[in-house]
Amino acid sequence: MFSVTILGNNSAIPTLDRHPTAQVVTCNDQLLLIDCGEGTQLQITKYKIRRSKIRYIFISHMHGDHYFGLIGLVNTLNLMGRTEPLSIYAPPELEQIIQLQLDCSGTILKFELSFIPLLPDYQGLILEDKDLRVTCFPTQHRISCFGFSFELQKRKRKLIPDQARAYEIPAAYFSRLQEGADYQRKDGTQVKNDWVTLPPGPGKRYVYCADTIYDVNLLPWLEGADLMYHETTYLHDLHERAAERYHSTSVQAASLAATAGVKKLLIGHFSSKYTELQPFLEESRPVFANTDIAEEGVTFLV
Structure with a gap:
């Protein structure tokens, strides 16, 4: 999933x-x-997220609305007896802040807390495991800020059934072929895997654009994404204010999604001045039809 x-x-x-x-x-x-x-840990509880399953945390930048809930969550994990390591990818200043809070309260963690620094303007791979590949890229905000790309990696090769049968490979062995194994026939002939399979196709990809001004330089990171999140702090009539504060508008986010050829756009990071969010869709969808509000509590499949 x-x-x-x-x-x-x-x-x-x-x-x-x-x-x-x-x-x-x-x-x-x-x-x-x-x-x-x-309030993130309260939302985690409200929407029944298994906090014990969180292995990695990614903090885009050092504005408080993106990390003020972190010390509370770390403390709760400790109180609940967590022992599994937790890794946090963030600007380097965050480690000092969290460590100071732990030291001042005399808190000794029962689990290993690791910080992996995201240095200004860095771009590239930051995490890869058997299922997932994560890269980061800089966005244009008032301070150093990052977006993240999450790609679910396909490991199994694509079987060519007719070719496999032509080499008299039994169907019971097909799963081994998909895992990359060769096959040895009864007469001793070695059937190479790439004779009967194709390389895995590209995996599904979710791209998260954190706070940013409208920036076409982000396009290489967005192109072809299955799901993209982009901030829309303001409606488009306030595009000048958005630019002054290094934020984006509904129309700007939709324009990037359309140009990048993504499959679906989520919009969020709404200013508190708005009580209704429907106008954001009314502005975005004429530019990029497959746009949805990043509504709290909703799960979107990639």
């Missing part, structure tokens, strides 16, 4: 029904948390 659950979709100031940014990516049997705004 590869999906994204929205825990928070608001910008800096929480409202009674919208929370600062946080999302959970489910990749088979593991969970990854993207940003951790104030």
Whole structure:
């Protein structure tokens, strides 16, 4: 399974029904948390997210609405007896902040907490395991800020059944072929795997664009994504304010999605000045039809 659950979709100031940014990516049997705004652990409880399954946390930048909930979550995990390691990918300053809070409260963690620094302007691979490949890229905000690309890797090769039968390979062995094994016939002939299979196709990909001004330089990271999240802090009549504050509008996010040829767009990080979110869709969908609100509590399949 590869999906994204929205825990928070608001910008800096929480409202009674919208929370600062946080999302959970489910990749088979593991969970990854993207940003951790104030109240994230309450949202985790509300939407029945298995916090014990969170292995990695990715913090896009050092504005509080993207990490103020982190120390509370770390402390809760410790109180609940976590022993599995937890890795946090974030700007290097965050480690100092969290460690100071732990030291001041005399908290000794029962689990290993590792920080992997995201240095300004870095781009490229930051995590790869058997299922998932994660890369980061800089976005254009007031301070150093990152977006993240999550790709579910396909490991099994694509079988060519007619070719396999032509080499008299029994169907019971097909699963081994998909795993990359060669086959030895009874007469001793070696059938090479690439004679009867094709390389795995590209995996599904989710791209998360954190706070950013409208920036066409992001397009290489977005192209062809199955699901893309992009901030839309303001409606388009406030595009000048958006630019001044290094944020984007509904129309701008939709334009990037259309140009990049993504399959689906999620929009979020709404300013607290808006009480209704439907106008964001009304502006976005004429530009890019397959747009949805990143609604809290909703899970989107990649």
